[in-house]
Structures are given as C-alpha cells and as structure tokens.
Amino acid sequence: MSADKSITDTTTLVRRSLAKRHAAEKRFRAYGIFAIVASLSFLVILLVSIISKGLPAFKATYVNLDINLSAEALGVSESPDRTELRSASYNTVIRESLRELFPEASSRREKKDLYALVSNGAEYDLFDLVIENPEIIGTTFSLWVLADDEMGSVIKNGDDLTNPENIVTRMNENQLSWAKKLQDDGRLDVRFNTAFFENGDSREPELAGIKAALIGSAFTLLITFSLSFPIAVAAAIYLEEFAPQNRWTDVVEVNINNLAAVPSIVFGLLGLAVFINYFHLPRSAPVVGGIVLSLMTLPTIIISSRAALKAVPPSIREAARGLGASDLQVVTHHVLPLAMPGILTGTIIGLAQALGETAPLLMIGMVAFIVDIPQSVTDSATVLPVQVFLWADSPERAFVEKTSAAIMVLLAFLVAMNAVAVFLRKRFERRW
Amino acid sequence: MKNTLLLAGSAVILSSVASTAMAREGISIVGSSTVYPFATVVAERFGRTTDFATPKIEATGSGGGFKLFCSGIGVDTPDITNASRRMKLSEFEQCNENGVTSIVEVLIGFDGIAFANSVEADQLDIKMADLYMALAKSVPNPDGSEELIDNPYTKWSDINPDLPAIDIEVLGPPPTSGTRDAFVELAMEGGCDTFEFIANLDKEAHKAACHTLREDGAYVEAGENDNLIVQKLEANSDAFGIFGYSFLEQNDDKVQSSIIDGHEAEFEQIASGEYGISRPLYFYVKAQHVGTVPGIAEYLAEFTDERTWGDDGYLVDKGMIPLPEDERAELAAQVASLQSLELN
Structure with missing residues (x-):
C-alpha cells in the first residue's frame, strides 16, 4: 500500500x-x-x-567615337616603325574626336571637362589597336571606348538625364548636357564589364580588374595546399598510428595545438625573417605567401586529420591485421581512405582561412599595387582580400562598387573551393 | 591519389625554388601611402606605354619605406621609396652604412590636408589659433595667465563667439598616420606658436604642448581610411574631418573645406602656399640600381615629364598640387643627370 x-x-x-x-x-x-x-x-x-x-561593377559604359586616325594627329611619319608608334600621342586623336562632337567647348576649363568624359583606357585601347594593325593609320572609323567612371556611373545607374538636378554626381552642368546628347545620339551603351575579369589593378576605377589578384590567390593557395596537405597528413598519420606514447610525442602534440592559436601576423614576421631575409626568396611573390600561409594552416589540418584518423573504428585495423596486412598497409589501404573525408574537410577549412588572410602577407610585401597578371609563383602578386583592402582605401568613389564586387568574387572563390571539397568527400565516402 | 598529390606538390616546390633567379624584371617601389595614389598612376601608365614591366608599389609608410630602401643594394631591396617628408639625416647615414651611397631625391609636388565638413552645414571660417584651442589636449588658461590647463572647451562658440554653437567633434586619422603627423606639425603647431609663451618653451615641453591632441572624445580617431571619414561627415553635419586633399576633391559634392586663416584647401591656394596645411611629396631613387634593374631611368623620365607632374598633368587630375614651373624644370634636369643627394 x-x-x-x-x-x-x-x-x-x-x-x-x-x-x-x-x-x-x-x-x-x-x-x-x-x-x-x-x-x-x-x-x-x-x-x-x-x-x-x-x-553595378559588372556593367561598364561605353562611348562611341568617330576616330580620324591621321598620321599628323598622331605625330608620326607616314610609315612609322614600332618605337615611333609607342610614343605617338593617342590622346590627341581621342580629344580631337571629342571636340568634333562638341565644338561648343572652347575655354580651357570646358575642354578639360569634355576630355574627362572618356576614360584614360580609351588611349590604351587605341594604342593596342594601332600597334596590332598599323595599316589603319590614315583611315576614319568608329570606335567604342570606355567612359570615365563619373559618367559611367550615371549612365549605368540609369539616371534620367532630362532631370539632371536629381542626379548625385560630380559631373557639372555642361558635362551632363553632353552626356545627354551622347545618349540621344545612341553613342552610349552599357555592356558587361569584361575588363573587370581581364585586367589587373588600376588607379582608374573603370579599368581596374580582379584578374591579377585572382591569379595571385590561386597561385598562393596552390603552394599552400601542395606544402601543407602532404606534410600535415604525414604528420597526423605518424602521430596517430605509429608514434610511441612518450614525453616527446606529448611535447609535439602540445606545441601543434599551441601553434594553431598563434596570431597570423607572427607567421608573416617569420616569413620575412627566414624566407626573404635569409633565403632571399623574392618579395611580394606567391611562393613566399604560400609557404607562410601553409605554416599557418599546418596545425589546423594536422589536428582535424588526427581527429578523422581517430574516428576510424579500431575493428577495421584489427580485421586488416588479422588478414595479414602490415602496419603500413593497414594505414594506406584502410584507415586513410576511411579518414579522407574528415581530412579533406579540415584541409578546406584551413585553406579557406588562408584565402581570407591579409596580415601575414603585409609583412612579405604582398599588399602592393599589381597591374601585370602574375605568370608564375615567383612573380609579384597580390591576393583577393588585399585587393578588397586597397580598393576600399581609394579616393575615387567608383571604387566602392569595385570593393563589393571583389568581395563577391572572393565569396564565389570560397564557394567553389567548398564545392570541390564536398564533391571529393562524396566520392571518397562512396568507396567504403 | 595521394602519391600523385605528393608528386605534384614537390614538383611545384622544386620548380618554384629553381626559378628564383636573381634577376628582377620590374622596378620595386615602397614607401608612403600618401604618395601611393600618385606613384601608382605613373607606374600604371609607364607599364602600359613602354615595353617594361609595370613597377610594383607597396604602401609601407614613409618610415618603413626608408628602412627597406636603406637595407642595402641588390635586387632583393627596393629601387625607389616614396615619402611624404624629407629623408632624415639618420636615415641617410643608415643608407650610406649599408652601401646605398648614391641617392637621387625627387620632390614631386604637394599634398594639401583638408579640414572639412558636410556641404549641408555652413562653411567654417576659423583662425589656426582657434583650431589649436579646439583640438589640443592642454591649452593656455583663458584668464590670460601663462599656464596650460586641460582643454575646457566643449562647443566651438566657447573658444570664439563668432564660431557656431555646436559641440566640437572632429574625426581624424590615428597617430600611425602620416596625415595626422602633418596636420599636427602644420596646423596645431602653427596655431600654438601664436601664443608667445608656448613658442618660447623648451623643445620637449613645446612639442608636448603643441603636438598632443585631446583624448576626451572631441577628437575621434576614425581610422586610416579617409573614405570612411567622408562618409561619417555626410551622415553627421555637425562633425568635421581631417583628410587628404584628393579625397576632398573626389567628394566635393558632399564635403567642403573650412576656411583657415582666410584660405581654404583649394587647388590655387595650396599651390601658391597661401593655404598653410600642405606637405611636400618626395621619392628617392638608388642611382646604383640604374642600369641593373631595367626601366628606372625611363620611369624617372615619365615622372618628371610635364604631362605627368605639370600644371595640366595627369597627377593634378588625381589631386596632387604641382611645383612651380621653374622648379620643375630645374629638378627634371637634376634628375636626368642622376645628381646625388647630399645631406648633412
């Protein structure tokens, strides 16, 4: 009860x-x-x-100009050689075609405003065109050239030029009325901004591109991956599968865990002192950046690889040994393939960290103005986050959109990397 | 799979180390972040219109630039360093000690420092002495006695009744910035030397009195990014900001320069020297590298060309204030003959 x-x-x-x-x-x-x-x-x-x-950074505004390419305006002889063509004044030709469109611009100030409608890139485009085909000298043709960033932004945003007082811009009244006339004549066109993906950095916002930084990031990560992945996996396998349990391995383990928490700038200082000052590797090169970043990512990959190896059930090892496999065979045939998804996840996390890193690169000179696209891992290069930083700090307002666009490219790069990791992980998982 | 990766990895490392030849293709430039926006324009044009590689430019700050520049000669040291101040004697000696014995100095122009607010608000007309009173940590006692007291002013009108009755709020760069150094040396010192007893103080005390900005919140360190300061001024029309002239010029529809001692940060007035807060921009070249690293002489020629640094040059479009014409001609000749710098 x-x-x-x-x-x-x-x-x-x-x-x-x-x-x-x-x-x-x-x-x-x-x-x-x-x-x-x-x-x-x-x-x-x-x-x-x-x-x-x-x-908006993925769109670019173009202006159509009637170019009268006379040898006289270029300041060259009738049959110029390459050196003469290099020093010819392409600017004069562009300016002349602008003056022909708007003869009313007469004072010095007005002319200056008029010339400011077209990008400096127009000159370079014409230069490239003439160097490739010198026979076009003496002919008249129409050419689409890049607009300057100020007019480019107004046109790209689709601002109504009939009501200029509503437009937020640094363009003055004259410039706005000229832009309106160009638009009415069908001489303005908004196209996809290919320059953004084909050019390196530039001080003209309309010419600045992400390619040099993108290639720089790719080279740097390639070096980081090819150094840190094999070394980290080998270290993890030894520590987890072969190393005896004694004081030495304890010391190594504690130090690896500590290294993972070291601020990244310290690795940059190390890179400067050892790789540049002592081994005389080139400054600003992806090879040094890659080595420094792989030092930074090593502990991350080792720790996650060890965790992945530990997660493989002991029964697998025992069964393999029971069938007569050697220790090495146990690892390479059974444990490592089973641990691979975890190892790859750790590697991608490490590389993603490395991709977003700027502090250690500052010390080894990768925070730099790079126009030329790097061709090898020893060329001067910069990386995506650094490019974001440099553009965010530029006075021209059109760099604001470039900054955000560069962030988008950086995010796309990251997503692509993760997609590869997911794909590889799925593949390895299926094998089991 | 793993073997292939290992092989690929070691191949990349080997090839990269093997190809680290000693020669360098392009010019390597370091130095001031104030000169950076101008040097990069020249470098870009130089790269596009010549057969030489585009020079690589790192913004390391003036001091950091001299340190790298003076670390020795050879391709692993920079060829050129930009600076927003003249090379110090100690730096020159450091250079000489490390074998950098032949240095060409190029003064390229001036950079104004603007004190500005939003165009929504009224333009401020202020004397440099009042600006000093508004921003210094310790100011002369208002009762007229010759002693320094903690800055008591909270509103502009407390200093001078002609000034607006709004709280003092100035956004400016942190102490690591060259813009801040220049502002302190030119505007603050200019203002504080109007008080005779401060001007007569000994060097240390004088520097402490003139160069220390207030830390009670009236002066806000807004970071090195001048764009950020412009954005904050746009949002808060009671605040003032300190930043480079090129940012003022690029945002002249949003911010306006204040009038200081009767002059504002405006092209003609900075060029004529009437507007007091401007600093010289330099770069220094290792003459010993000319001929070893391809393109240095041509880069110098491009920089000292009239269409680059002249009155209508493209550097002026980027906000640099040019030198007077006769000085330019003289300097260009000196640079062309690689005349070495003598400091003592």
Whole structure:
C-alpha cells in the first residue's frame, strides 16, 4: 500500500513538474531558433548590401567615337616603325574626336571637362589597336571606348538625364548636357564589364580588374595546399598510428595545438625573417605567401586529420591485421581512405582561412599595387582580400562598387573551393 | 591519389625554388601611402606605354619605406621609396652604412590636408589659433595667465563667439598616420606658436604642448581610411574631418573645406602656399640600381615629364598640387643627370 502511495506521489510530482519542463524545452527551442534567425538575418543583410553595392561593377559604359586616325594627329611619319608608334600621342586623336562632337567647348576649363568624359583606357585601347594593325593609320572609323567612371556611373545607374538636378554626381552642368546628347545620339551603351575579369589593378576605377589578384590567390593557395596537405597528413598519420606514447610525442602534440592559436601576423614576421631575409626568396611573390600561409594552416589540418584518423573504428585495423596486412598497409589501404573525408574537410577549412588572410602577407610585401597578371609563383602578386583592402582605401568613389564586387568574387572563390571539397568527400565516402 | 598529390606538390616546390633567379624584371617601389595614389598612376601608365614591366608599389609608410630602401643594394631591396617628408639625416647615414651611397631625391609636388565638413552645414571660417584651442589636449588658461590647463572647451562658440554653437567633434586619422603627423606639425603647431609663451618653451615641453591632441572624445580617431571619414561627415553635419586633399576633391559634392586663416584647401591656394596645411611629396631613387634593374631611368623620365607632374598633368587630375614651373624644370634636369643627394 505504501509502495503504491509513493508511486502515486512520484507520478503527481512528475505530472506537476511536467508543464514546467515542457515550457523549459520550448524556451530552449525558441532560443535555438532565435539564434539561427538572427545569424541568418545578419548574413542576409551582409549579402544584400554587398551584392546591391557590387552589382553595378559588372556593367561598364561605353562611348562611341568617330576616330580620324591621321598620321599628323598622331605625330608620326607616314610609315612609322614600332618605337615611333609607342610614343605617338593617342590622346590627341581621342580629344580631337571629342571636340568634333562638341565644338561648343572652347575655354580651357570646358575642354578639360569634355576630355574627362572618356576614360584614360580609351588611349590604351587605341594604342593596342594601332600597334596590332598599323595599316589603319590614315583611315576614319568608329570606335567604342570606355567612359570615365563619373559618367559611367550615371549612365549605368540609369539616371534620367532630362532631370539632371536629381542626379548625385560630380559631373557639372555642361558635362551632363553632353552626356545627354551622347545618349540621344545612341553613342552610349552599357555592356558587361569584361575588363573587370581581364585586367589587373588600376588607379582608374573603370579599368581596374580582379584578374591579377585572382591569379595571385590561386597561385598562393596552390603552394599552400601542395606544402601543407602532404606534410600535415604525414604528420597526423605518424602521430596517430605509429608514434610511441612518450614525453616527446606529448611535447609535439602540445606545441601543434599551441601553434594553431598563434596570431597570423607572427607567421608573416617569420616569413620575412627566414624566407626573404635569409633565403632571399623574392618579395611580394606567391611562393613566399604560400609557404607562410601553409605554416599557418599546418596545425589546423594536422589536428582535424588526427581527429578523422581517430574516428576510424579500431575493428577495421584489427580485421586488416588479422588478414595479414602490415602496419603500413593497414594505414594506406584502410584507415586513410576511411579518414579522407574528415581530412579533406579540415584541409578546406584551413585553406579557406588562408584565402581570407591579409596580415601575414603585409609583412612579405604582398599588399602592393599589381597591374601585370602574375605568370608564375615567383612573380609579384597580390591576393583577393588585399585587393578588397586597397580598393576600399581609394579616393575615387567608383571604387566602392569595385570593393563589393571583389568581395563577391572572393565569396564565389570560397564557394567553389567548398564545392570541390564536398564533391571529393562524396566520392571518397562512396568507396567504403 | 595521394602519391600523385605528393608528386605534384614537390614538383611545384622544386620548380618554384629553381626559378628564383636573381634577376628582377620590374622596378620595386615602397614607401608612403600618401604618395601611393600618385606613384601608382605613373607606374600604371609607364607599364602600359613602354615595353617594361609595370613597377610594383607597396604602401609601407614613409618610415618603413626608408628602412627597406636603406637595407642595402641588390635586387632583393627596393629601387625607389616614396615619402611624404624629407629623408632624415639618420636615415641617410643608415643608407650610406649599408652601401646605398648614391641617392637621387625627387620632390614631386604637394599634398594639401583638408579640414572639412558636410556641404549641408555652413562653411567654417576659423583662425589656426582657434583650431589649436579646439583640438589640443592642454591649452593656455583663458584668464590670460601663462599656464596650460586641460582643454575646457566643449562647443566651438566657447573658444570664439563668432564660431557656431555646436559641440566640437572632429574625426581624424590615428597617430600611425602620416596625415595626422602633418596636420599636427602644420596646423596645431602653427596655431600654438601664436601664443608667445608656448613658442618660447623648451623643445620637449613645446612639442608636448603643441603636438598632443585631446583624448576626451572631441577628437575621434576614425581610422586610416579617409573614405570612411567622408562618409561619417555626410551622415553627421555637425562633425568635421581631417583628410587628404584628393579625397576632398573626389567628394566635393558632399564635403567642403573650412576656411583657415582666410584660405581654404583649394587647388590655387595650396599651390601658391597661401593655404598653410600642405606637405611636400618626395621619392628617392638608388642611382646604383640604374642600369641593373631595367626601366628606372625611363620611369624617372615619365615622372618628371610635364604631362605627368605639370600644371595640366595627369597627377593634378588625381589631386596632387604641382611645383612651380621653374622648379620643375630645374629638378627634371637634376634628375636626368642622376645628381646625388647630399645631406648633412
């Protein structure tokens, strides 16, 4: 009887507390959902602001000019050689064609404003064209050239030139009326900005491109991956599968864990002191950047690789040994393939960190103005996050959209890297 | 799979180390972030219109640039360093010690430093002495006695009734910035030397009195990014900002320069020297590298060409204030003959 009573007591007690416990559980779930919603909304705000700012950078405004390419205007002889063509004044030709369109610009100030409608890149385009085909000298033709960043932005944004007072721009009244006339004559066109993907950095926003930084990042990561992956995996396998448990391996293990927490700038200083000052590797080169970043990513990959190796059940090892496999065969035939998905995940996390890193690169000279596209790992190069930093710091306003566009490219690079990791992981997983 | 990766990895490393030949193709430039926007324009044009590689330019700051530049001669040291101040004697000696004995100095022009606010607000007309009173950590006692007290002013009108009755809020660069150094040396010192007893202080005390900005929140360190300061001024029309002239010029529809001692940060007035807060821009070249690293002489020629640094040159479009014409001609000749710098 007393036992029955105590059971009823417990049941009532449990029943009474039930509502409270359910409420606690609901609250806990609500916290979780709130946390997810909050972080998702921050992510959405970030992405929306970057994408809305960056999208215009993928469009470029072009102006159609009637070029009268006389040898006289170029300041060259009738049959010029290459050196003569190099020093010819292409600017004069471009300016002349602008003056022909708008003869009303007469004062020095007005002329200057007029010339500012067209990008400096027009000169370089014409230069390239003439160097390739010198026979076009003496002919008249029409040419689409890049507009300057100020007019380019106004046209790209689709601002209504009939109401110039509503437009936020540094262009003055004259320039706006000229732009309107160009637009009415069908001499303006907005196209996809191929220059952004084909050029290196430039001080003219309309000419600045991401390619040099993209290639620089790719070279740097290639070096980082090819150094850190084999070394880290070998270290992890030795420590996990072969190393005896003694004080030495303990010391090594503690140090690897500590290294993972070292601020990245320290690796940059190390790179400067050892690789540049002592081994005389070139400054600003992806090879040094890659080595420095691989030092930084090594501990991350070693730790996650060890965790992945540890997660392979001992029964696999025992079964392989039971069938007569040697220790090495156990590792290479069974443990490593099974641990590979985890190892790859760790590697990608490490490389993603390396991709976003700027601090160590500052010390080894990769925060630099690079126009030429790097051809090898020893050429001067910069990387994507550095390019973002440099553009964010430029006075010209059109660099704002470039900055956001560069961030978008950086994110796309990251997503592509992760996609490769997911693909490889799936492949290795299927083998089991 | 792993073997292939290992092989590919070691192949990349080997080839990269093997190809680290000693020769360098392009010019290597380091130095001031103030000169950076101008030097990069010249470098870019130089790379596009000649057969030489585009010079590589790192913004390391003036001091950092001299350190690298003076670390020795050879292809693993930079050929040129940009600076927003003249080379110090100690740096020159450091250079000589390390074998950099033949240095060409090029003064390229001037950079104005603007004190500005949003165009939404009224333009400020202020004396340099009042600007000093608004921003210094310790200021002369308002009762007229010759002693320094902690800055008591919270509103501009507390200093001078002609100034607006709004709280003093100035956004400017942190102490690591060259813009801040120049502002302190030119504007703050200019203002504080109008008080005779401060001007007569000994060197240390004088520097402490003139060069220390207030730390009670009226002066806000807004970071090295001048764009950020412009954006903040746009959002807050009661605030003022300190930044380079090129940022003022690029944003003249959003911010306006204040009038200081009757002159504003405007092209003609900076060029004529009437606007007091401007600093010289230099670069230094290792003459010993001319002939070893291809293109240095041609880069110098491009930089000292009239269409580059002249009154209508493309550097002026980027916000640099040019030198007077006769000085340019004289300097160009000196540079062409690689005349070495003598400091003592």
